[in-house]
Amino acid sequence: MYPLPSRETDRLKALRALDILGTAPEEHFDAVCRTARALFDLPVAVVSLVDEESQWFKARCGFDIDGTPRDAAFCTYAILSDEVLVIEDALQDPRVHASPLVTGRHGIRFYAGAPLALEPGIRVGSLCVMDTAPRSFSSEQCRQLQDLARIVVGHLRLHEATRQSIAAQEALQTMAERLHLAQDCAGAGLFDWNLADDTAHLSPESLRHLGLPEDRSSLVTLEEWAAAIHPDDLPKVRREAERALATCSAYRVEFRVPLREGGERCVLGRGRVITDGTGKPVRIAGISLDHTERLRAEEKLRASEAALRMSEERLALALDSGSDGLWDYDIVTDAAWISDNWSRMLGYVPGELRVDRGTWVHLLHPEDKPQALLRMRDHLEGRTPAFECEYRLRHREGGWTWILARGRVVAHDAAGAPLRIVGTHIDISARKAAESRVTWMAGHDGLTELPNRLLFRECLDRQLHELERRGGSSALLCLDLDRFKAVNDTLGHLAGDALLREIAHRLKSTLRREDVVARVGGDEFAVLLDGNNGSERAALVAGRLIEAVQAPVVLGTHDAEVGVSIGIAVIPAHGDEAEALLKHADLALYRAKAAGRNTFRFFEPAMEEEAESRLRLGMDLRRALQRGEFELHYQPILDVASGTIVSAEALVRWHHPSRGLVPPSDFIPAAEEAGLIVPLGEWVLRAATHEARHWPDHVRVAVNVSTVQVRHGSLIAAVRAALDASRLEAERLELEITESVLMADDERASAVLHDLRGLGVHIALDDFGTGYSSLSYLRQFPFDKLKIDRSFVSTSSEVEAATIVRAVAALGRGLGMIVTAEGVETQEQFDMARAEGCTEVQGYLVGHPYPAGEELRMRLGQAPARAVPRKRARRSSAAGRTGR
Numbered sequence: 001m002y003p004l005p006s007r008e009t010d011r012l013k014a015l016r017a018l019d020i021l022g023t024a025p026e027e028h029f030d031a032v033c034r035t036a037r038a039l040f041d042l043p044v045a046v047v048s049l050v051d052e053e054s055q056w057f058k059a060r061c062g063f064d065i066d067g068t069p070r071d072a073a074f075c076t077y078a079i080l081s082d083e084v085l086v087i088e089d090a091l092q093d094p095r096v097h098a099s100p101l102v103t104g105r106h107g108i109r110f111y112a113g114a115p116l117a118l119e120p121g122i123r124v125g126s127l128c129v130m131d132t133a134p135r136s137f138s139s140e141q142c143r144q145l146q147d148l149a150r151i152v153v154g155h156l157r158l159h160e161a162t163r164q165s166i167a168a169q170e171a172l173q174t175m176a177e178r179l180h181l182a183q184d185c186a187g188a189g190l191f192d193w194n195l196a197d198d199t200a201h202l203s204p205e206s207l208r209h210l211g212l213p214e215d216r217s218s219l220v221t222l223e224e225w226a227a228a229i230h231p232d233d234l235p236k237v238r239r240e241a242e243r244a245l246a247t248c249s250a251y252r253v254e255f256r257v258p259l260r261e262g263g264e265r266c267v268l269g270r271g272r273v274i275t276d277g278t279g280k281p282v283r284i285a286g287i288s289l290d291h292t293e294r295l296r297a298e299e300k301l302r303a304s305e306a307a308l309r310m311s312e313e314r315l316a317l318a319l320d321s322g323s324d325g326l327w328d329y330d331i332v333t334d335a336a337w338i339s340d341n342w343s344r345m346l347g348y349v350p351g352e353l354r355v356d357r358g359t360w361v362h363l364l365h366p367e368d369k370p371q372a373l374l375r376m377r378d379h380l381e382g383r384t385p386a387f388e389c390e391y392r393l394r395h396r397e398g399g400w401t402w403i404l405a406r407g408r409v410v411a412h413d414a415a416g417a418p419l420r421i422v423g424t425h426i427d428i429s430a431r432k433a434a435e436s437r438v439t440w441m442a443g444h445d446g447l448t449e450l451p452n453r454l455l456f457r458e459c460l461d462r463q464l465h466e467l468e469r470r471g472g473s474s475a476l477l478c479l480d481l482d483r484f485k486a487v488n489d490t491l492g493h494l495a496g497d498a499l500l501r502e503i504a505h506r507l508k509s510t511l512r513r514e515d516v517v518a519r520v521g522g523d524e525f526a527v528l529l530d531g532n533n534g535s536e537r538a539a540l541v542a543g544r545l546i547e548a549v550q551a552p553v554v555l556g557t558h559d560a561e562v563g564v565s566i567g568i569a570v571i572p573a574h575g576d577e578a579e580a581l582l583k584h585a586d587l588a589l590y591r592a593k594a595a596g597r598n599t600f601r602f603f604e605p606a607m608e609e610e611a612e613s614r615l616r617l618g619m620d621l622r623r624a625l626q627r628g629e630f631e632l633h634y635q636p637i638l639d640v641a642s643g644t645i646v647s648a649e650a651l652v653r654w655h656h657p658s659r660g661l662v663p664p665s666d667f668i669p670a671a672e673e674a675g676l677i678v679p680l681g682e683w684v685l686r687a688a689t690h691e692a693r694h695w696p697d698h699v700r701v702a703v704n705v706s707t708v709q710v711r712h713g714s715l716i717a718a719v720r721a722a723l724d725a726s727r728l729e730a731e732r733l734e735l736e737i738t739e740s741v742l743m744a745d746d747e748r749a750s751a752v753l754h755d756l757r758g759l760g761v762h763i764a765l766d767d768f769g770t771g772y773s774s775l776s777y778l779r780q781f782p783f784d785k786l787k788i789d790r791s792f793v794s795t796s797s798e799v800e801a802a803t804i805v806r807a808v809a810a811l812g813r814g815l816g817m818i819v820t821a822e823g824v825e826t827q828e829q830f831d832m833a834r835a836e837g838c839t840e841v842q843g844y845l846v847g848h849p850y851p852a853g854e855e856l857r858m859r860l861g862q863a864p865a866r867a868v869p870r871k872r873a874r875r876s877s878a879a880g881r882t883g884r
């Protein structure tokens, strides 16, 4: 190992700074070597530079190698001090005696080396002389060698300076290239404005920026320069130059240059003021940049920023004014951001409510919570593509707000776990309210707000299921209002609606809360009793309901009175299935109505048979009409004064194939029920008018008309057709109607009757006295005839009969009507009728109903004396009372 100089690191740094190692030989170094060899008369002289691990010869004379390893070099020791190192016999010096230079082919024995010190302690090598034979070296020689070493150091410094100058030039060149490159890339031009003569040197790019030809001289006068600038911007440019000069600060101005081809370029000029040694400004030099594109881009950016701002504002506005709320939940920190609308939806002012998972769960309606949490978990665990759920959240005021919540995970961690979920809240309370209203409407009657048929049926099914499960009994009541139609038609639909609402209210208040009352049709209601003792409670409740309904209802200035008929089916005694129970209650209702209304009836199995037989009867009637099984009998009516037959009433008979002759009381109601009374009535009209054509001209034919026919609307056409077909004079036709026609629908009936009267037909009010308010009907329509019902004539008390007949006859006569006493069977009755003022009599005393034919025609044409045969007058009646 060899010793190192004390400042080895600085030494190596200085050596490297010389940048000389490995460089080509140089004459002035070689010349020093030649001088040293000649001066000391020695064969070898070298300039050795000691590197980290080797010595390298910058110059050598008499030596054929470029260097050696450092441990073989004599110089390794020469650089340790400022003194000349002299080794007179290398073989004797332990430091170098093993060096290959000594032991090898060079066989060096003598060495003298003067260190090359660039500065104190920094010795980069040595100038040394060598010989192959041992010798001495005087101090004078040492000084001479040191002098030569100083010359080498001078050369080294020169070398360093030269290298530095070259490097500086190269750097300058590189910089210039870079500047050009930068200028090119930035499109920058250079300007240098000389203040002394107001001229400027412009680079080609700067010329281009000012719109001046690039091939012209680069020297531009101030006038030329000013002329190139947009006149509007020139004052600004001048001001900026004055300011920069006055303050000797940086110059920066943007101006426009109008272009020959149209349009304009925007130029940025930047520079600085250059002063002379006294601080006086002499030049302004700098660069010019074409900013046109940048400005356009900035303009676009500004426009797009403005658009973005606008759309952000719109979004904010939309979010603000729309009904949607937004939420953004950080799963990791358990913090949620909510929009103002989110808060407002629940009645909070923005910012009042801080939301995390716990708050959300707390706000959820208990019924909706499991579903909402399940759906959230499903989405967070990746089982659903999005979270969507409808739930209620508690409103600040205590109610509930229906929310449609939607959301989606928008960020996951590296392992795929969700980090953040964002979504919306839409207030769907209105929709939910509408939906529940629709649901309610589907099961309720809008007018009375009672359950409708559909919901009632559901309740019934539920009740049946319950009864089957736990046992017990209940009852189903079918209710039908009596006389509702009359009120509705008389007082109008609004009054009818009010009446129904009032009845609904009364029914409801009569029942228990657990009972169900429903409106199942126009004026039909149904009640389902809850609890036990079905049959006992049903009778009790039915009685109360009838009582509640029949109390007068005040409708404006009118008092309306309606009744109710009720049919009851007991559960399970009368059935354990809804269909059967409804049918059975309905049959019981039919019976209640037939029993005179405003009453109730329990279902009885026999009712089913009756219903079936009614059904069969209806079918038989239809067939009878097709087969022509009907026949008319005519009963004569006597004019009391003249004793002549003045008319005959047509009475229909049915020749049933198996039952024989069936009276009208047995089939007219069934025909009305089955809708057959209209075709049957038309047949009667045709047959009666046809028959009457064969009678004496003074004899009228009376035809019974059912209420159903009057309501049907085809009566007038049927009458006209019958008259046309038979060519019977209209005044020879008399239509008998009952009070029920007027009771059911006074206005329409009245119009129909007037139209019939318009045809010339006579109208008689039949069965007078059996209706409700006889006198008011008489005032409603000017009848031609009043027929006093048989029941008044045949009453057991003669005094009573006479009183009633007298009163009615007086009434009829007072109104200018013919008054006919019906059911006159005896001479006494005849005498009474005549005595009390009846104009006509009808009854077995005058004659039984006869089939059409010669005998009838003969009787109708008989002389007055024979019209009331005394002996036949005492015969008892076989015919029963029938309805129409």
Ligand SMILES: Nc1nc2c(ncn2[C@@H]2O[C@H](COP(=O)(O)O[C@H]3[C@@H](O)[C@H](n4cnc5c(=O)[nH]c(N)nc54)O[C@@H]3COP(=O)(O)O)[C@@H](O)[C@H]2O)c(=O)[nH]1
Pocket (backbone or CB within 6 Å): 635, 649, 650, 651, 652, 663, 664, 665, 668, 684, 704, 705, 706, 766, 767, 790, 822, 823, 824, 825, 842, 843, 844, 845, 849, 877, 878, 879, 880, 881, 882, 883, 884
């Ligand atoms: N819509 C229609 N109704 C009709 C028609 N034909 C008959 N009817 C109605 O049927 C009811 C029963 O009629 P009927 O069984 O024929 O009985 C009539 C007479 O036979 C009977 N009568 C006549 N005189 C006496 C008598 O002295 N004693 C007694 N016990 N009965 C007698 O009265 C019936 C006629 O009554 P009225 O009609 O009131 O004049 C009956 O109500 C008929 O209206 C039809 O074609 N269409």
